[in-house]
Amino acid sequence: MKYIFLLLITTSLIACAGSSSQEIGDSGTQMAKTVVDNTPIDPPNIEVQVNGWTGGGEARLIGIYTDQNYLAAKAAIDPQGRFVFQGAEAYKPGFYFIVLPDQSNIQLMMDRDQQFKLTTTAGRLSEDLQVEGCLETQLFYENRNYERVQNPKFTSVNQRLKAAQEGTAAYDQIKAEQDVLVAERKAHIAGLQEQYPNSLFVKFKAAGQNPDLADIRNADGSLNSQAQISIYRQQFWDMVDFSDIRLLYTPVISNKLKRYMKELTAQSADSLKVSSSQLINKVLNYPEYYQYFANWIMLEYEPDKTTLMDPQALFVHMVNNYFTYDRAFWSDSTEIYAIQLRAHEMGQSLVGQKGPDVRAQDPSGNFRAISDIKSPYIVVYLFDPNCDNCAIETPKLVQFSRQAKSRGVEVFSIALNTNDAEWKAYIAKNGMQQWVNVFDPTNKAIYATYFVDHTPEIYVLNPERTIIGKNLKTEQIQTVIDRDRSGI
Secondary structure (H helix, E strand, O other): OEOOOOOOOOOOHHHHHOOOOOOOOEOOEOOOOOOOOOOOOOOOEEEEEEEOOOOOOEEEEEEEEOOEEEEEEEEEOOOOOEEEEEOOOOOOOEEEEEEOOOOOEEEEEEOOOOEEEEEEEOOEOOOOOEEEOOHHHHHHHHHHHHHHHHHHHHHHHHHHHHHOOOOOHHHHHHHHHHHHHHHHHHHHHHHHHHHOOOOHHHHHHHHOOOOOOOOOEOOOOOEOHHHHHHHHHHHOOOOOOOOOHHHHHOOHHHHHHHHHHHHOOOOOHHHHHHHHHHHHOOOOOOHHHHHHHHHHHHHHOOHHHOOOOOHHHHHHHHHHHHOOOOOOOOOOHHHHHHHHHHHHHHOOOOOOOEOOOOEEEOOOOOEEEHHHOOOOEEEEEEEOOOOHHHHHHHHHHHHHHHHHHHHOEEEEEEEOOOOHHHHHHHHHHHOOOOOEEEEOOOOOOOOOOOOOOEOOEEEEEOOOOEEEEOOOOHHHHHHHHHHHHHOO
8 A cells, every 4th residue: 555645836837937036035035036037029920941841731839848848839831831930929038849740850049039030951950950030049050060060079089088098198198189179168168158148048058068077086096086076066057047047948957957866966865865955055046946946856756756765854854944834935835734744754764763662552452662672673564454565575574584583683563554353364364473563543653653655664773773774675674784783
């Protein structure tokens, strides 16, 4: 059985995408307003001519918000391959695809210049594209042509550098070639920034740049890769202008976020907590980014959808710090109360905390408590007699406990969602009499103690009664105990 929590996010795509100027209380301070150009934009008129297109049909203008696509407009293609996207209201500045009926597409960027013309050829949409009246798209394709020349040079030098032996003259020479290419690319971007400081494309291009890898060495001269990655991660967002919400309408922010959380951060609750805070604390004064980052992390690492040992730890951290009444401005007080209550329930049984005591009646009517158990290690097993996964896991745990009891391991089982007769029958059927078995039909004895998002749930407590493992399978219990005994 699964115990489902609802992450209450009430904003739609369009609501999230708005240029909000809402102020949010934060420890008595006010949110800074995101810089947005609110001067009127002329109604869009994007004329497209695809020479050689004879199929007619319908073209679609597809926009991007973070990692989601949305339909911005449609236009009928005439027999000569001409079509026009028009509208009474301006399109959101950002990155777009013009998708033709054969699924070929033209990529473009636009800001406030939304009356322009694109001319190209069927089968060579990108190669033959000519732009009239749209600086952002013109810069996009000029840079694409620049990268088309530069990328093979980078590929060649990177391959040769990888094959060369570090410390040799040949390696140093190739490394110098690489440094020249990197410097040229940086100069190219710096030139664009100087010439077009407010351009969406230039902001987009700068945001996509990666920091340099610092050359940090250990005392023996070897590379300190941990320190290197740590600094790289800290600098990863330095080129992003969080005051510019236009970047949320391009793929660059969601791509960076996924890489930052999934590749540059170890997939453990503790590491994810640190990375999440380092990022979100950068955008506390930028509502659109704050809302997007906080919600993305919560949804991506929902406790019942991840394989982390202690996913509730990240959930609780996020709720306690960012889904509060004064910070979660997109939700009402009822929603915040519900999610805060859920975090409270989860927060009592996180790895590294003292395991809560549970006192309830055993099959004979006697009260039994975790605190009464003298064995060094305790497995807290929460199950439902009607749970299919429990039917698989319970026999495994019974077998394990028979072998582990002599090694100082005791099982304290807690029945959920059952009745007295069903519970006792389940114990007899599965040979669980050697365990300490308890059941409280009111659930008062276990509320806000050991959190269960699905059954069965296995926790392990060490001699200090600290939780050293949770969300475990039976075959993982001994490994967790051995690591605790060895101090790992």
